[in-house]
Amino acid sequence: MIYNRIKMLRTEKGLSRKELAKAVEVNFQTIGYLERGDYNASLELAFKLAEFFEVPIDMAFSPRPFKTLAEELAAARAAE
Amino acid sequence: MIYNRIKMLRTEKGLSRKELAKAVEVNFQTIGYLERGDYNASLELAFKLAEFFEVPIDMAFSPRPFKTLAEELAAARAAE
DNA sequence: TCATATTGTTGTAGATATACAACATATATA
DNA sequence: TATATATGTTGTATATCTACAACAATATGA
Numbered sequence: 001m002i003y004n005r006i007k008m009l010r011t012e013k014g015l016s017r018k019e020l021a022k023a024v025e026v027n028f029q030t031i032g033y034l035e036r037g038d039y040n041a042s043l044e045l046a047f048k049l050a051e052f053f054e055v056p057i058d059m060a061f062s063p064r065p066f067k068t069l070a071e072e073l074a075a076a077r078a079a080e
Numbered sequence: 081m082i083y084n085r086i087k088m089l090r091t092e093k094g095l096s097r098k099e100l101a102k103a104v105e106v107n108f109q110t111i112g113y114l115e116r117g118d119y120n121a122s123l124e125l126a127f128k129l130a131e132f133f134e135v136p137i138d139m140a141f142s143p144r145p146f147k148t149l150a151e152e153l154a155a156a157r158a159a160e
Numbered sequence: 161t162c163a164t165a166t167t168g169t170t171g172t173a174g175a176t177a178t179a180c181a182a183c184a185t186a187t188a189t190a
Numbered sequence: 191t192a193t194a195t196a197t198g199t200t201g202t203a204t205a206t207c208t209a210c211a212a213c214a215a216t217a218t219g220a
Contacts (some may be wrong), residue, residue: 001122001124002124002127009183016195016196016197017196017197018195018196019087019153025178026178027179027180028196028197029121029178029180029181029197029198030177030178030179032139032197033178034179036198037176038177039177040122040123040124040176040177041177042119042120042122042176042177042178042206043082043120043122043123043126043141044081044082044143044176045119046123046126047082047141047142047143047180048143048187052217057137057138058136058137061123061127061178063124063125063127063128063131063195078160086170086213094165096163096165097166097167098166106208106209107208107209107210108167109167109168109208109209109210109211110207110208110209112167112168113207114209116168119206119207119208120205120206120207122176122177122208125207125208129204145186
């Protein structure tokens with residue numbers, strides 16, 4: 001199981017699933033499946049999505065659950 | 081089509097396909113298929129491989145052909 | 161040479177990803 | 191209210207990924 005931040009990245013851009021789907025050339029229902037975690041993106045689609053959102057691929061996908069923003073902040077502070 | 085450096089990363093470590101396959105828990109023939117470009121890894125397998133080789137995922141996989149070492153060197157020098 | 165390991169090829173089968181249609185529900189907006 | 195848009199659910203069909211078996215070809219080493 002691979003976790004993803006597609007929904008967050010999409011809504012942050014104010015896009016509908018249909019619009020995102022068109023941008024990365026998949027069916028709009030496929031975006032829904034990914035966001036709900038029904039199945040994983042293919043590697044090809046993962047690269048397309050990461051490229052579209054202009055983030056490194058492991059910012060959009062992760063084999064482990066993503067940290068919350070609060071956890072990220074705490075980790076960043078601890079790293080200083 | 082996604083390009084990969086699995087063969088390079090594997091041989092660099094002096095591993096056979098069978099050994100690598102065992103490490104990432106797939107059939108050894110699956111490694112062969114990936115190295116030959118017969119098909120792409122799933123996102124899950126891509127993460128496993130990147131983690132095993134301790135490289136960022138886009139060092140092991142890319143939607144565009146990888147640069148040769150010579151090109152990488154030239155690019156690195158130009159960036160200074 | 162013989163034996164063994166490694167890789168490539170072909171084929172079958174199962175699992176997963178994607179497309180697409182139909183319909184339900186919710187939400188926003190005229 | 192009525193209409194449109196967005197999302198969720200279910201089902202079918204196709205493509206792609208993975209496992210596994212059998213065999214050929216090549217290399218490596220005793």
